[in-house]
Amino acid sequence: MFYREAGQFKTTYIRDQELFPVKQDRWGIFVIIGFSFIIVPLIANDYWLQAILIPFLIYSLSALGLNLLTGYAGQLSLGTGGFMAVGAYACYKLVTIFPETNVIILILISGFFSAGIGIIFGIPSLRIKGFYLAVATLAAQFFFEWLFGRVKWFYNYNDSGAIEVPVRNFFDIAVTGPTATTQARYMVVLCIVTFLALVAVNIVRGKIGRAWMAIRDMDIAAELIGIRPLNTKLIAFAVSSYYTGVAGALFVFTYLGSAEIEVFDINMSFEILFMVIIGGLGSISGAFLGAAFIVLIPILITNLPRILGIPINAATVEHFNFMILGALIVLFLIFEPHGLAKIWSIVREKLRAWPFPY
């Protein structure tokens, strides 16, 4: 009875096309945002922030980027890891070359490098479609894995081959590097991700989002309506790569602290793709739901047997992780290809009618 839209009339088109036309939804979102920004930094402990919330937000950002490209524009990409690497290494070089500049600005700028690379690897999309395009993105993935591992300039010639994140401040508070607190890093990530998510929502509900979905659903008809396929696809690649690039930079700078190129290998690409599939293709909230799901599963698998008293070793956890993930992908694709986002909207439909069954 509480989730009712009755009485909430929209009298202008502006009101009709708002983000959260249902009042209860609006309250829900404000609560979540308030909670994340104010309550969480005060009460969450380091483990929760470092191991769960920060990676969740960063993965969500990357999944959001991939969802824009694959879910909305219909261009399958298996090179997400590579694009994240571009963002991460671009940020690293920027930070070493411009030590005085605000690191947050540099993180946001490094996304543009990734966007540029995205456009280059998106150019083939004019002539090649669907599955073959995925192969082109694999070329990007393997190429960048090699580039950032072999060309020493990218990791400043240091012996280990890894990049180390230096300490950088934001108004006298350390936000990156060994001295930065988890709270500081969490707030940086939260602000950037929230801002970029809002931008994504705006883009998707306007003409660019519609053009993307038109290309995805029937590109020939889209072209005959006057949509320019190459422009539309390149914008998708650019925006998507920007998001994954920033996510890559955040991944190294605010989460790992140091990294080798191996963290951005093909498994990362698959992981992000799985988040998008499980969360729901073509849905902004789906990116977050999928990321949450995949971040939490290994934690569940590690802790559940311990809680139930069944002994389990680390290797087996790894194996079960793979098995459950793989099985879930197949099951979701068979039974609910629109993912958790669709399941959530079905729950809301039920809530509307509650306490009646339909």
Place this chain on the structure above:
Amino acid sequence: MEKKIGEVLLNVDHISLAFGGVKALTDICFSIREKEVFAIIGPNGAGKTSMLNVINGFYHPQEGEITYKGVHRKQMKSHDAAVQGIARTFQNVALFKGMSTLDNIMTGRIIHMKRNLFWQACYLGPARKEEMQNREYVEDIIDFLEIQAIRRTPVGRLPYGLQKRVELGRALAMEPDLLLLDEPMAGMNIEEKQDMCRFVLDVNDQYGTTIALIEHDMGVVMDISDKVVVLDYGKKLAEGTPDEIRGNQTVIDAYLGVTSANK
């Protein structure tokens, strides 16, 4: 009341189209005048859809010229065609199945929407203003086609007749000067056909849009068209008013049959 038929809007001159060894169109010539309702008829496989595809810029003919709004071209580019005012519906409904009715029709407005990525990212401000202006235009079309109730329904869930109506709406949203309709009444019952006829004639009447349509229902064709061209095996058999075509012996032999001719 006689409507005023204008100058030649589209001229198709000796168009030939082949796919490998298959000759889809051979030496086709006809013209369509402004405000005309122009029908293209013929048996299946005659090349009617291919002809529309050539006008649209989806297929590029090997020979011949297309003159549209006075500009001669060897072939149409699809983006040019759309921006110059050619819109289209398809034989097998080509709607964007992942979107709602409203969104589908809004895609027809994309050629009229100018705000770039930066403003789209902000949304508030010029992008929203443009969005609302176009939304109003689309709502007028929705009223015209009487599809208010299914505004938010994903088009994949709509019955076939309504899908065809939404597709018409999307074409109208482009504000076309020339509307190409590929079997708009196929698969409809009598009531749906009457509704569709009414919409097509209203569009021609109110907006002055030139209509080119492919149709198999001879009753409809004879009723609403000003001019008819008959294709068979990629060649033009005849061109003329509905009465002339009805009486044309070659057309009767190839396609109409005696009973149709006597209707």
Place this chain on the structure above:
Amino acid sequence: MEILTTIFIQPFFDMAGDPILFLQVIWEGFVTGILYSLIAFGFVLIFKASGVFNFAQGIMVVFAALTLVGLHENGIPAYIALPITILVMYVLAFSVERLVLRPLVNQPDIILFMATIGLTFFLIGFGEFIFGGEPKIMITEELLLPYDSITFFDDMLILQEIDIAASIIAALALIFLALFLGKTKIGVALRAVADDHQAALSVGISLNTIWVVVWFISGIIALITGIMWGAKSDVSFALSIIAFKALPVLILGGFTSVRGAIVGGLIIGIGEKIGEFYWGDLVGGSIEGWLAYMIALVFLFFRPQGLFGEKIIERV
């Protein structure tokens, strides 16, 4: 100018300067190429029969190899282990088709592709769970495969006998399968099914028989490939990276062509080795990881259907 010479002239001088070394490189490339072709063939077969690019084919190869080795480790002699492994692969292929491919039969291609990626992950976890994660050694001796080497030109050109054996076996398999698909009644029926399931049914082809044949063959191919690859390097799940090598081959050759798989495999195999050996050092080495993909990418631009694939005409 200096750079242009190093890239475009010097490598050819190197090749001409030591022709025996060049032959060695070509031979290595040829052997790898034939094995790529064999893997690609597995993908072509499934693609022809079901229209799906089954990413999990790579993992099937590993599974086959591991099953064989695992059975042998438990005391079963090679000549019994072989047919048992084929049976296991048959069951595996059958389950994959029933549980994963069939429910998704009407979905767009990329959904199917993603499902097979999920399947691969599942099988990796499952396989490591059953067989353990450490690399194993292929039972080449027990399979009566040679392990010596033959030398020519005063030890300058060394050919491993196992490579020769692998090439011969792979070539025979490919020729046999090409003939089977092209000339026999069942082969033609298979191609009919690949084209249009319903039409094939309507002319009386039993889909089930066809599927049985397909699974059987794909199981045998997986086993042969697994044995050959396992003989050259250890048998471990790192081998599943093989699927990634098959893709450029298929793009070059076309997804539906057996000839394409053979030609594509050889081009990629030899091209990779030559590229790595004569040009690799210029850019830091180890370019084998992505060279094949770049070659495939260039191909995609000019001939998206591959050398032998079918051109797609879109209709509205």
